[in-house]
Amino acid sequence: SAVISQKPSRDICQRGTSLTIQCQVDSQVTMMFWYRQQPGQSLTLIATANQGSEATYESGFVIDKFPISRPNLTFSTLTVSNMSPEDSSIYLCSVEDSGTVAGAFFGQGTRLTVV
Amino acid sequence: GNSVTQMEGPVTLSEEAFLTINCTYTATGYPSLFWYVQYPGEGLQLLLKATKADDKGSNKGFEATYRKETTSFHLEKGSVQVSDSAVYFCALSARRTGNQFYFGTGTSLTVIP
Numbered sequence: 001s002a003v004i005s006q007k008p009s010r011d012i013c014q015r016g017t018s019l020t021i022q023c024q025v026d027s028q029v030t031m032m033f034w035y036r037q038q039p040g041q042s043l044t045l046i047a048t049a050n051q052g053s054e055a056t057y058e059s060g061f062v063i064d065k066f067p068i069s070r071p072n073l074t075f076s077t078l079t080v081s082n083m084s085p086e087d088s089s090i091y092l093c094s095v096e097d098s099g100t101v102a103g104a105f106f107g108q109g110t111r112l113t114v115v
Numbered sequence: 116g117n118s119v120t121q122m123e124g125p126v127t128l129s130e131e132a133f134l135t136i137n138c139t140y141t142a143t144g145y146p147s148l149f150w151y152v153q154y155p156g157e158g159l160q161l162l163l164k165a166t167k168a169d170d171k172g173s174n175k176g177f178e179a180t181y182r183k184e185t186t187s188f189h190l191e192k193g194s195v196q197v198s199d200s201a202v203y204f205c206a207l208s209a210r211r212t213g214n215q216f217y218f219g220t221g222t223s224l225t226v227i228p
Binding site for chain 1: 151158160161208219
């Protein structure tokens with residue numbers, strides 16, 4: 001199994017500012033995923049990040065709002081830009097188990113509150 | 116397309132009661148199916164999984180069987196405990212979509228003593 005460290009674990013931010021969330025994995029993985037979990041709701045995929053290529057965004061999410069970096073096989077960042085209260089959510093990093101579908105592994109999440 | 120439909124909550128049970136949380140899915144191809152649990156204030160944890168039809172996943176007294184004919188993966192536990200209080204998510208993963216996970220809406224379970 002993969003161990004994922006995500007930080008910050010929580011933050012309270014002013015509207016109009018940006019926050020960068022970091023995700024560190026203890027092993028090399030091909031694909032990393034970023035999800036959003038809005039209050040009381042399920043997880044929604046924001047984008048898939050592969051090392052060496054631009055992230056692939058899901059419908060409703062754009063690079064200008066959620067820029068993603070994937071500089072190597074163990075690290076990724078998600079930035080939430082120009083934040084508004086509607087961006088208040090839990091953001092989760094996830095990785096697959098390479099080679100087999102053993103189950104996606106999730107970080108503890110970043111609880112973001114925008115005021 | 117791929118999607119997961121999960122039983123609405125919240126669910127409140129007394130300790131030692133029997134639990135069933137229904138989950139059905141729609142998928143192209145042959146997905147793998149999962150149940151995740153989220154305890155209050157924590158991240159998602161994999162509870163159990165099944166990767167092909169008729170497989171039974173089990174963990175911590177929870178079970179779910181991959182039923183291809185009914186496209187279902189219902190979660191069951193014979194005797195719940197207060198410590199089982201959490202939100203439970205059914206999910207599927209299909210290799211055709213790069214192992215992206217599709218989640219149900221989650222079912223909140225509260226077990227009272």
